[in-house]
Amino acid sequence: ETGVTQSPTHLIKTRGQQVTLRCSSQSGHNTVSWYQQALGQGPQFIFQYYREEENGRGNFPPRFSGLQFPNYSSELNVNALELDDSALYLCASSLAGGGWDNEQFFGPGTRLTVL
């Protein structure tokens, strides 16, 4: 059973650009959540996808969007990058829609730097 993987590990972009981050969920999981962890802060919930549909969203603007695919992989897209978007982006997968118990498994994250 493979764990949650994310790519790329690190990424550098400039302000105004667009970025796509990728996540491969643990096999059999049908729910994926994305988090932003700024330096010195805890992870902040961006949104969750369940069976390819958005199933909850945090306080992030619409330029943060996502996709979930039938093969359990997912993407986080950020348009019009701002300096404050620099952070570690984490995805977490779980089985069941909206479940928040100990079945959430996190990937190692993608470190995004916006210059």
Next chain:
Amino acid sequence: DQQVKQNSPSLSVQEGRISILNCDYTNSMFDYFLWYKKYPAEGPTFLISISSIKDKNEDGRFTVFLNKSAKHLSLHIVPSQPGDSAVYFCAAVLYGGATNKLIFGTGTLLAVQP
């Protein structure tokens, strides 16, 4: 507005002693609480959880206590081991139909000295 607070950014403990990590929250509607541990370059890993209907949950060396009236929970690690050195996040769950959220605190860096 920080709904989950971990007021101690860091904690240093001697090996074999007890580590106590604290967490406060402001929203009385939170239903479920979790602790995660995070090593550098890795994602957070689930450690232990507690439902709002309980006041204690124990798993080996780890015990979580919940005081709902004080809106406070704590994680006790006994005995502490050098391998426990990591950042510990407290998180709370707010159930709301399609808008369930997991809300994290800012984390406490635990250093267990050999």
